[in-house]
Amino acid sequence: MPIKIQDGLPAADVLNQENIFVMTESRAVAQDIRPLKVVILNLMPIKKNTEVHLLRLLSNSALQVEVDLIRTATYEPKNTAPEHLSTFYKTFNDIKMNKYDGMIITGAPVETMEFEQVQYWDEICEILDWTNNHVTSTLHICWGAQAGLYHHYGIPKYGVENKISGVFEHTVRTTTEAIIRGFDDRFLAPHSRHTEVRGDDIEPVKELSIISESKEAGIYIVLAREGRQIFVTGHSEYDPLTLKEEYERDLAKGMNPVIPANYFPDDDPSKLPKVSWRSHAHLLFANWLNYYVYQMTPFNLEDID
Template identity: 45%
Template sequence: MPIKIPDQLPAREILAREGVAIMDERTALRQDIRPLQIGLLNLMPNKIRTETQFARLMGTTPLQVELTLVRIGNHKAKNTPEEHLIAFYQTWAEVKARKFDGFIITGAPIELLPFEEVTYWEELKRILDWTTTNVHSSFFICWGAMAAAWHFHGIQKHTLEKKAFGVFRHRNNSPASPYLAGFSDDFSIPVSRWTEVRADDIHAGAPLELLVESDATGPCLATETAGNRLYMFNHIEYDSTSLKEEYDRDVAAGTSIGVPHGYYPDDDPTRQPLNRWRSHAHLLFGNWINQVYQTTAYDIGNIGKKPQPLVA
């Protein structure tokens, strides 16, 4: 089934060119089925690019998904036109009375700051608490995953000596997990961060299962059955050129940065990078949405009224 997004959203034209099935608002109203309500709290600076990345991954699932774009209310975006935010986004305060089948919180380029020094940390804490009552399943990405792991379980993030940057091989720790259905035993995932969470901290009492990790860059994907939460500490949603643009930006700014690991053929940044993670990104989001669909309340108003674990 297609994804339902606003008719004028810039992502629409991009996804249509790529062959992603999109449903217009009039057609959606004729469908005799309740679409899954998925919220995206977009903390990334280039919001248009990020919303396109996530819509792309959700738009190839066989279920109807209605995407709601959400932003922090007290934070002014520097890299997205205000008109775009007004036209397509709602603040969390405007949606907090609603229930969502799924809710995604993205990464943010503020990972070197202590959580308490982030200008919108207090609002984010309220949003994280709200997900426990108004969201059936939450999906946290990169810094968003670190923030949620700290907020819910006190799992610390640690600063790296140098940036973990590139495309790294990862190991499938739990082939029987419904989230990893169809996954290879090992596979590539983009990594771009200055901090990490550590496997020992995850294993030290937190009710998390580490599904995917890398010998080079550590934990990647963890799940928490009781809270219906997924923690993705890397950027599986990235486009083919996302790492290239980060690298080119840093080189142009004179920032000391190495060539992204395992990204360019022969580590030659003059060559076109290859996307080695696209299929697994679609698998992960398809598996997540399938689990949400199978376990969420038929009446969306019943979300949060009783525990609804995704995996028995």
């Protein structure tokens, strides 16, 4: 949460230059507080796991958050019980007349397909267009980030020779954006994907800003529309054993997967992985909720445009 200080205090200029969030008394008085409404489009196959991953991070905040879960209507998920879906999930048609403070669009196991070949691509496009004037800030994750960059800005994705799997070191390209407040100059985050977006395609687009990247894993965080769209190509929300489970699943399918990099001690899959990205994950989600949702959203949801 921000530091509230007197209007005109000289320290405010210094703190702002250091990318520390301060709030003057006059701004604080004008704020109203209510629960934030966040909708999650869960495209991951094992939905219960993703629910835990995301809700854990959303809960690590002083803010009260109300969550709606939605799934695709044009594709029936195969790895989650129908009873769970009917009890806890809505479809886009159920909520499209609503407005939300924030939205999360997850990854999906369809990245090796061309976007237009994905069975629910038309539905995704409709949802992405809807976010423009129904959501204050949308956080796109992994394939969700690639889909958003492609649909909104025409940024293509490219296949990679070997799956980008593991925990990789990242650097911050710019220190002036609130999404990376409190980040170390170098930090770790997991990735798990067969495709990538490239800086050479993103940099010429004036609406897009590359915030963070990795020498090994490539582009990581991209911002647009002053944070109303945030694209994160990795999986900071992953549990300690998620990459292990994915690796073992691919082994069982006879896929001969690469061992996730920088993950198992001594690159030995028989050893228990150590978590090295948890603090970054919590800070990423806390920054998004605070600075791009709570601080930017109107008190009256109907005023979102």
